[in-house]
Amino acid sequence: MSEAEELPRSIMRRVVKYKLSRCSEDGEISVSKDGLLAFSESGRIFIHYLSATANDICKESKRQIINVENVFKALEETEFPEFVCPLKASLEEFRKKNARKKVVVSKGKEDEPKKKRKLEGESSDKGEGSEKGEDNDKGEDSDKGVSGDDQ
Amino acid sequence: MTSSNSPKPEKKITKNTEISKTQKKKTKNAETPKTEKKKTKNAETPKTEKKKTKNAETPKTEKKKNAEIPKIEKKKTKSAEIPLTDGKTKRDREIAKEENKKKTKKPKLSNGTSKQRDEGSKKGVAEGKGEEGKMNVFPMNRIRTMIKGEDPDMRVSQEALLAINNAVEKFLEQFSQEAYAFCVRDRKKCLSYDHLAHVVSKQRRYDFLSDFVPERVKAEDALRERSAAGTGGH
Numbered sequence: 001m002s003e004a005e006e007l008p009r010s011i012m013r014r015v016v017k018y019k020l021s022r023c024s025e026d027g028e029i030s031v032s033k034d035g036l037l038a039f040s041e042s043g044r045i046f047i048h049y050l051s052a053t054a055n056d057i058c059k060e061s062k063r064q065i066i067n068v069e070n071v072f073k074a075l076e077e078t079e080f081p082e083f084v085c086p087l088k089a090s091l092e093e094f095r096k097k098n099a100r101k102k103v104v105v106s107k108g109k110e111d112e113p114k115k116k117r118k119l120e121g122e123s124s125d126k127g128e129g130s131e132k133g134e135d136n137d138k139g140e141d142s143d144k145g146v147s148g149d150d151q
Numbered sequence: 152m153t154s155s156n157s158p159k160p161e162k163k164i165t166k167n168t169e170i171s172k173t174q175k176k177k178t179k180n181a182e183t184p185k186t187e188k189k190k191t192k193n194a195e196t197p198k199t200e201k202k203k204t205k206n207a208e209t210p211k212t213e214k215k216k217n218a219e220i221p222k223i224e225k226k227k228t229k230s231a232e233i234p235l236t237d238g239k240t241k242r243d244r245e246i247a248k249e250e251n252k253k254k255t256k257k258p259k260l261s262n263g264t265s266k267q268r269d270e271g272s273k274k275g276v277a278e279g280k281g282e283e284g285k286m287n288v289f290p291m292n293r294i295r296t297m298i299k300g301e302d303p304d305m306r307v308s309q310e311a312l313l314a315i316n317n318a319v320e321k322f323l324e325q326f327s328q329e330a331y332a333f334c335v336r337d338r339k340k341c342l343s344y345d346h347l348a349h350v351v352s353k354q355r356r357y358d359f360l361s362d363f364v365p366e367r368v369k370a371e372d373a374l375r376e377r378s379a380a381g382t383g384g385h
Contacts, residue, residue, distance in 0.1 A: 005291065006299075007289055007319075008290065011288060011289060012323065015323050015324065016323060016324075016327045017283065017318055017329075019323075019324040019327045019328060019331075020327055020331055020342065022223075023327075023328055023331045028252075029331065029340060029341070029342055030340065030341045030342070031341070032341055032342065032343040032344060034343065034344035035342050035343050035344050035346070035347055037329070037344075038344050038347045038348070038363075038364045039261065039323060039347070041324055041360075041363050041364065042322075042323070042326060042347070042360050042363070042376065043322065044297065045359060045360055045363055046318075046319055046322050046359075047294060047297050047298065047315060048297070048298075048301050049359045050315055050318060050319075051298045051301065051307070051315060052302075053303065054152065054311065054315075055302065055305050058347065059225040064306055065307070065308050065313045066305065066306065066307045066308060067308050067310065067311050068308070068310045068311050068313075068314050069313045070311065071314040071315055071318070072314070074169060075318060078356070078359075079355075079356035080318070080321075080322065080325075080356065081213055083317075083318050083321045086162060086317070086321065087314050087317050087318060087321075090317050091311070091313065091314060092311070094313055095310075106212050106295070123288065129169045144313060147303075
């Protein structure tokens with residue numbers, strides 16, 4: 001599964017070219033194949049570097065799950081503190097959207113009992129409750145998939 | 152991952168091959184937890200798993216191919232005695248490496264497109280707004296699997312995963328901007344590998360990339376270093 005260990009190349013190219021087009025007043029600037037490969041490797045190493053540093057910080061505080069504060073401290077240790085402010089802003093937007101989603105879900109009262117039953121069925125099949133805590137969003141996605149089947 | 156093991160200012164080409172081997176080993180070690188993940192996913196969405204399995208078959212063969220070629224390169228180095236022939240063989244190596252890169256790139260692009268579709272569907276389901284596209288550029292599950300591949304026991308909350316996702320995007324923007332500055336200094340219109348390597352060598356905070364994006368060195372210099380290291384090592 002080498003694919004799972006790589007960032008999607010097309011998205012990578014889009015991000016880099018978008019940034020370069022903003023930097024350059026002239027037309028587009030092309031990126032060589034070696035350069036794009038170097039960007040891909042750099043992104044992958046950055047993820048490992050950042051997650052390992054955040055993991056160390058998390059262990060120092062004697063916890064088992066990495067949270068956002070650990071990531072922010074890791075960014076400061078890795079000498080990229082300028083990323084913290086924009087990340088906090090995007091995090092607040094994310095939280096607001098989650099609140100909106102909850103409101104939408106609560107409105108659909110009639111569907112609630114059906115969803116609950118389906119969740120119970122899935123949990124019995126899996127036989128493990130710990131997965132729920134880790135994959136909240138995945139659970140939501142699976143619910144939507146099931147509702148699609150009913151239609 | 153963060154330690155830079157090379158005290159010497161100039162870096163050898165051979166080290167790159169060694170690093171690639173370590174990477175392969177890591178990928179091999181990471182295979183078992185992925186299978187476990189697959190088992191859990193089987194209960195939820197078998198269709199997506201089928202697609203993943205299909206995609207997963209080709210890169211394994213490619214890995215094997217990649218693993219074979221460096222061995223051949225080693226043999227060439229051993230057999231080669233005259234410096235002129237050494238230069239030629241290394242040129243052949245570079246060509247082979249480029250071919251490997253081309254082969255590896257093709258399936259990844261297709262995979263990227265497929266996952267983009269998944270992202271599109273998710274956005275549509277979740278009241279798809281432009282802002283979400285900006286927030287989550289890279290697929291979240293992909294980043295999660297990359298982090299789990301490093302250490303299966305590592306647990307990351309959803310918000311932390313989002314922060315890492317955005318951090319990688321900003322890192323790439325920062326890196327490309329600084330590489331662009333060197334590109335302008337060279338008065339060129341194409342951003343090449345040398346500009347990236349120059350950024351890594353010049354700025355201290357990019358030291359964690361020094362083993363993966365090193366400055367290119369001429370074959371003659373690499374041979375000299377190798378002979379010097381050989382006398383010391385043996």
